[in-house]
Amino acid sequence: MLEAESLSKLRILLWDIDGTILLSKVSGSYKRYFASTMEKVFGSAGELDSVMPSGMTDTQIMYEALKSRNLTPEDILSKRSLLLRVFREEMLKVLECKAEGFFVLNGVREALEKTSLYKDVFVNALLTGNLSVAAEIKLRSVGLWDYFADSPNAFGEISCDRKVLASYVAGLFQNKYDFNFSPQQFIIIGDTPNDIVTARSFGAKVISVATGKYSYEDLLRYKPDAVFDDLSDTEKFLETLQNV
Ligand SMILES: [Mg+2]
Incomplete structure (x- = not known):
């Protein structure tokens, strides 16, 4: 376990799944x-x-x-x-049916690999609207579930309101680490305006990625802390995680 001083500097990355980590190969399936x-x-x-x-x-x-x-x-x-x-x-x-399934979006695998190397700097977890069973099936199918299997995660069965998931996951982190993290230590990474609204309602930071249905310009209008076309530039993404 990390000491209180390290915990106060920890950056907790709360990943959305659809349009952020992966997409379905068949739209609407x-x-x-x-x-x-x-x-x-x-x-x-x-x-x-x-x-x-x-x-x-x-x-x-x-x-x-x-x-x-x-x-x-x-x-x-x-x-x-x-x-x-x-x-x-x-x-x-x-x-x-083999034609179905999911593919990982540009740079995400590398971003998870890299951030998980620095355990005293970053923690990866999920803040997703997916039901827990759906999140696990999707992430297992692309070999990324292990990054989140032991994390305090928030899933879609917690609430019909995404905003509720942010305070829920913060509570899980507080229990796991026995530490009161400040809202700004949480960084939501997502592809929709709703991810930004969720972050703001809780006081978290938010990084938007234009890899889902919304364009870079669309997302910019909601004033996230940073916007990326995709996460292919791992170094720039890591730097941004440190500086938002
Ligand atoms: Mg999404």
Whole structure:
């Protein structure tokens, strides 16, 4: 364990997954396992086709699709354990078809490798809207799960509101290290305006990457601490992590 002085300098990197670490090889293929899961757990996929999922938690996507049928966020979250079990089964079924799957975005593998070498400077963890089962399946499929397996992570089953995940993950860090980290020690790395809003609501730093649905200019409008086209320049990314 690190001493209090080192802990006060630690930079906690909170990674988003979709559009930041990786992307699906088949755009929109998530709808197949979302729809079959929602039918089994909630009896309907509702208006899933009209939901714009970027930046939402998986449970929020389900809520948005089902709210016209009078389901509340609490109704969705109350089915948490069934939801995780069915989602995992349905996702694996779809991914068995080899054309499906995920690819790692430019520079991410190198950024994780490099940052994990400096254990007294950086910690990698997840702040993702993905359900925990989805995060693990996706990251395992591209060989990156081990970077996060033992980290305090925040997943989509915690809340339908991404902003809640930031204070949740901070609480996990406080418990694990028995240290009260300041909000500015957390750096959210994400591809959507929602990642920026989440960081600001908590007081965290935020680095945006234009590797998802939003352009560099789109993201700049929300005033993140830094924006990258992608993470291919590892040195520049590491330098930015130190200086934001
Ligand atoms: Mg994302």
